[in-house]
Amino acid sequence: MNQKIGVLVNCPINKENRQKLAENFDLHYAEEVPDRDALLAEVGESISIIISDGPRYIDAALMDQMPNLALICLQSVGLDHLDVDAVKERGIKVTNARGTNSASCADHVFALLLSVSRHILANDKSMRENEAYEECPKFHSTTVNGKKIGILGLGSIGCEIAKRATAFDMEVFYHNRNAGLDVVGGEAPEREPLCTMENVVMSPHLAGNTEESWLNRSNLTRQILMEFREGEKLTNQVY
Numbered sequence: 550m551n552q553k554i555g556v557l558v559n560c561p562i563n564k565e566n567r568q569k570l571a572e573n574f575d576l577h578y579a580e581e582v583p584d585r586d587a588l589l590a591e592v593g594e595s596i597s598i599i600i601s602d603g604p605r606y607i608d609a610a611l612m613d614q615m616p617n618l619a620l621i622c623l624q625s626v627g628l629d630h631l632d633v634d635a636v637k638e639r640g641i642k643v644t645n646a647r648g649t650n651s652a653s654c655a656d657h658v659f660a661l662l663l664s665v666s667r668h669i670l671a672n673d674k675s676m677r678e679n680e681a682y683e684e685c686p687k688f689h690s691t692t693v694n695g696k697k698i699g700i701l702g703l704g705s706i707g708c709e710i711a712k713r714a715t716a717f718d719m720e721v722f723y724h725n726r727n728a729g730l731d732v733v734g735g736e737a738p739e740r741e742p743l744c745t746m747e748n749v750v751m752s753p754h755l756a757g758n759t760e761e762s763w764l765n766r767s768n769l770t771r772q773i774l775m776e777f778r779e780g781e782k783l784t785n786q787v788y
Contacts (some may be wrong), residue, residue: 553573553574553575554573554574554575554597554598554774554777554778555574555575555577555592555595555596555597555598556570556574556575556576556577556596556597556598556599556600556774557577557579557589557596557598557599557600557615558576558577558578558579558580558600559579559580559599559600559601559602559605559607560580560600560601560602560604560605560624561580562600562624562767562770563763563767565767566767566770566771569771570770570771570774573774573775573778574598574774574778575595577592577596586614589614589615590614593614593615593616594615594616594617595617596615596617596618597617597618597619597620597777598618598619598620598621598622598774598777599615599618599620599621599622600622600624600770600774601621601622601623601624601630602623602624602625602630603623603625603626603627603630604630605630606630606631606632607621607630607631607632608632608635609632609635612632612635612636612639612641618639618641619641619642619777620641620642620643620644620773620774620777620783621636621641621642621643621644622644622770622773622774623643623644623645623646624646624766624770625645625646626645626646626647626650627645628643628645628787631643633788636788637788641788642777642783642786642788643786643787643788644773644783644784644785644786644787645785645787646765646766646769646770646785647705647785648705648765648785649762649765649766649769650762650765650766651705651706651708651709652709652761652762653761653762654706654709655706655709655710655712655713656713658706658710658713659710659713659717662693663693666690666691666692666693667690667691667692668688668689668690671688672688672690675688693717693719694717694718694719695718695719695720696719696720697719697720697721697722698710698714698719698720698721698722699722699723699724700714700721700722700723700724701723701724702723702724703723707723711723769784769785772784773785
């Protein structure tokens with residue numbers, strides 16, 4: 550019987566993924582022990598994989614506690630929480646979860662956009678406090694249909710936002726390093742500085758926190774670990 554590969558779980562994972570991963574891997578949960586350093590002093594040499602996410606920084610010191618670390622599997626998109634130079638020096642492979650929450654984020658952007666433009670929260674509050682009387686204060690709103698929307702960056706989320714904006718008959722403007730002709734039409738949009746447009750700036754920090762995106766990340770993580778175990782090409786490999 551093959552020995553199970555050691556995995557340091559450095560972030561929350563759902564119950565189903567715990568059970569399925571445990572069938573093929575030896576899991577050690579960093580956040581369920583009082584002292585992670587003590588845990589790694591005991592099992593660090595057996596760890597080949599670390600599962601982590603955005604809020605938890607992975608630096609050279611942490612990597613050194615796992616001398617046989619071969620794969621960092623990120624359940625997030627960016628790399629700003631990872632010491633990339635240290636990864637390259639050690640020849641560690643890195644995968645991320647790009648694309649798993651794009652649709653959820655784009656949905657949330659339009660939920661916020663509609664909420665702000667239609668004053669949904671203010672009108673809902675007024676109706677509840679005044680028992681929906683005809684004379685209750687009403688906040689005049691505007692439709693998003695036919696309006697301009699500026700998208701800063703046409704990554705996977707930006708493209709999903711553009712698709713939804715098109716469904717609302719909005720005029721899509723964007724700023725991106727490359728042309729997004731397949732997203733916004735047959736020709737590049739007229740150059741109009743986004744900062745001069747009447748717009749809403751949104752920061753949907755919890756946009757990807759949906760059941761669907763959690764499931765997508767869980768399935769992708771499990772797939773990548775099995776690919777590593779079988780020596781196959783890794784999905785979403787960054788390094």
